[in-house]
Amino acid sequence: MATEITDTADAVIIGAGFAGMYALHRLRDEFGYSIRVFDRADDVGGTWYWNTYPGARCDVESVFYSYSFSEELEQEWTWTERYPTQPEILAYANHVADKFDLRRSITFETSVAEATFDESNNRWLVTTDRGETVTATYLITAVGCLSEARIPDFEGIESFGGRILHTGHWPRDGVDFDGLRVAVIGTGSSGIQAIPEIARDAKTLNVFQRTPHFALPAGNRPLATEEIDEVKANYRRYRAICKVSPSGVPIVPPIGSVLSLPDDVGRAEMNRRWENGGTMFMTAFTDTSRNEDANAVLASFVRERIRDIVADPDTAESLTPHGYPIGAKRICLGTDYYATYNRDNVSLVDVRDNPIERITERGIVAGGNEYELDVIIFATGYDAMTGALTAIDIRGVNGLRLRDEWAAGPRTYLGIASAQFPNMFMITGPGSPSVLVNVIVSIEQHVDWMCDLLSHAEKQGISRIEADLDAQNAWVLEVNDVASRTMFVKANSWYLGANVPGKARVFMPYAGGIGPFRERCDKVAAEGYTGFTLTDTATAPIV
Numbered sequence: 001m002a003t004e005i006t007d008t009a010d011a012v013i014i015g016a017g018f019a020g021m022y023a024l025h026r027l028r029d030e031f032g033y034s035i036r037v038f039d040r041a042d043d044v045g046g047t048w049y050w051n052t053y054p055g056a057r058c059d060v061e062s063v064f065y066s067y068s069f070s071e072e073l074e075q076e077w078t079w080t081e082r083y084p085t086q087p088e089i090l091a092y093a094n095h096v097a098d099k100f101d102l103r104r105s106i107t108f109e110t111s112v113a114e115a116t117f118d119e120s121n122n123r124w125l126v127t128t129d130r131g132e133t134v135t136a137t138y139l140i141t142a143v144g145c146l147s148e149a150r151i152p153d154f155e156g157i158e159s160f161g162g163r164i165l166h167t168g169h170w171p172r173d174g175v176d177f178d179g180l181r182v183a184v185i186g187t188g189s190s191g192i193q194a195i196p197e198i199a200r201d202a203k204t205l206n207v208f209q210r211t212p213h214f215a216l217p218a219g220n221r222p223l224a225t226e227e228i229d230e231v232k233a234n235y236r237r238y239r240a241i242c243k244v245s246p247s248g249v250p251i252v253p254p255i256g257s258v259l260s261l262p263d264d265v266g267r268a269e270m271n272r273r274w275e276n277g278g279t280m281f282m283t284a285f286t287d288t289s290r291n292e293d294a295n296a297v298l299a300s301f302v303r304e305r306i307r308d309i310v311a312d313p314d315t316a317e318s319l320t321p322h323g324y325p326i327g328a329k330r331i332c333l334g335t336d337y338y339a340t341y342n343r344d345n346v347s348l349v350d351v352r353d354n355p356i357e358r359i360t361e362r363g364i365v366a367g368g369n370e371y372e373l374d375v376i377i378f379a380t381g382y383d384a385m386t387g388a389l390t391a392i393d394i395r396g397v398n399g400l401r402l403r404d405e406w407a408a409g410p411r412t413y414l415g416i417a418s419a420q421f422p423n424m425f426m427i428t429g430p431g432s433p434s435v436l437v438n439v440i441v442s443i444e445q446h447v448d449w450m451c452d453l454l455s456h457a458e459k460q461g462i463s464r465i466e467a468d469l470d471a472q473n474a475w476v477l478e479v480n481d482v483a484s485r486t487m488f489v490k491a492n493s494w495y496l497g498a499n500v501p502g503k504a505r506v507f508m509p510y511a512g513g514i515g516p517f518r519e520r521c522d523k524v525a526a527e528g529y530t531g532f533t534l535t536d537t538a539t540a541p542i543v
């Protein structure tokens with residue numbers, strides 16, 4: 001029986017977070033395309049819709065973690081804190097949706113289940129879990145890099161008599177921890193933000209830590225009116241810096257090589273940046289991201305701070321990261337994180353050598369002890385970068401399935417396209433710099449570049465845009481090569497897929513920075529979209 005088509009569009013966009021909203025705005029309001037957007041949530045915001053756990057906050061400064069495409073938007077929105085809270089970011093997303101009237105093109109509480117490329121007409125056939133079937137010229141995935149939450153497969157989890165939560169799927173009406181015995185499993189960014197907040201309310205808090213992460217003080221604070229005014233007056237200059245900088249934010253320049261500077265000068269600089277808070281601690285010196293001896297100086301400084309802050313020496317030792325360079329796992333920003341372990345109601349359970357054995361009706365068993373609990377919070381992260389894409393049954397030419405093609409690791413060209421999946425574009429896909437930089441800058445770059453390509457295609461009468469296998473193979477090699485020259489490959493992290501049992505160990509993001517990535521993409525465009533085969537409506541390749 002032929003599939004009944006319920007709608008026809010120029011493009012289907014999956015996801016209504018920051019990437020999907022911007023793609024929708026540009027393609028609908030500038031290009032005049034008919035667009036259908038689907039999102040499983042009941043409103044906009046993507047990651048920031050779901051991550052409502054206590055303490056959730058962005059680790060990019062608010063004034064830069066915002067869209068640059070509308071000067072009016074920049075001027076009318078006022079951030080209140082140095083690092084924005086989740087509610088404030090979500091309010092911003094809602095403001096953008098209202099201002100640009102985005103919701104009328106978005107179908108909420110609807111997941112895309114399948115997307116199949118039809119070679120007979122070069123269109124995608126997209127099916128939702130609510131029975132809609134839409135055909136579209138383009139399929140644009142804006143599914144987020146950290147949106148497929150992961151709960152490890154602990155034995156007995158279904159028998160737990162209390163409540164189970166994941167930081168990435170927090171109840172929208174909040175959770176009252178008053179008088180409860182709570183466990184947090186996981187000490188990555190989410191755990192480090194949530195632990196101090198939950199400790200304040202819970203009767204007891206047991207933190208189950210497998211690997212200590214380096215947590216720097218966020219140095220969060222309210223923004224002064226003068227600071228806001230200064231940024232607003234100079235937004236164009238700041239945005240220009242963000243676009244070409246490696247990390248998508250203006251950096252405080254390094255003062256030199258830590259190995260060449262006198263010890264007291266290096267130490268004073270680390271102290272200054274530690275006190276100021278934020279990730280600029282990581283850019284104090286020129287050599288710490290490449291040279292292991294230099295990196296060790298930075299790491300030792302943080303280890304000393306942990307020992308200074310945490311009163312119990314055994315707990316301090318357990319919290320101290322060893323065995324991998326600082327920055328190899330994502331740097332976490334916290335507020336009172338280490339000091340929280342000085343509270344009487346907080347205990348660290350080190351499960352590095354004695355992993356969690358099972359979950360029982362009463363609680364968690366680890367190291368031969370049973371911890372009795374009312375709530376278990378999984379801050380155990382995500383099937384990052386690929387999980388949300390491979391969860392959808394995406395089929396390209398000859399019915400090839402994306403999840404099969406990527407079984408040994410994701411394969412993309414510039415993180416935006418994948419060979420044999422024509423007319424499909426990934427915003428912040430694997431192979432893009434997105435998760436290593438200010439993601440909003442990355443999103444705008446991807447969407448703008450894709451829009452230029454679609455505009456070119458329209459002018460040339462091109463109906464099929466496909467990444468070449470050779471160009472893709474070369475890009476995959478380059479992504480690996482760039483990563484191999486950094487510290488990133490020296491730790492087990494979600495960047496490498498190491499947090500998901502059975503997932504291919506491949507470094508997924510492009511570690512060369514957003515500035516160089518932009519240059520590279522612009523060169524590809526200037527040379528007539530090298531590495532893509534563009535086919536006109538009469539199916540003759542143009543390039």
Ligand code: NA7
Binds near residue numbers: 189209381
């Ligand atoms: P992360 O950074 O992936 O952290 C997950 C944490 O959960 C991490 O400490 C893991 O330890 C721990 N984990 C995962 N599985 C287990 C098991 N089986 N047992 C014990 N501990 C476990 O996720 P987040 O949500 O904190 O942050 C994700 C990103 O969101 C973050 O980087 C920011 O970009 C925002 P491990 O280190 O793997 O030993």
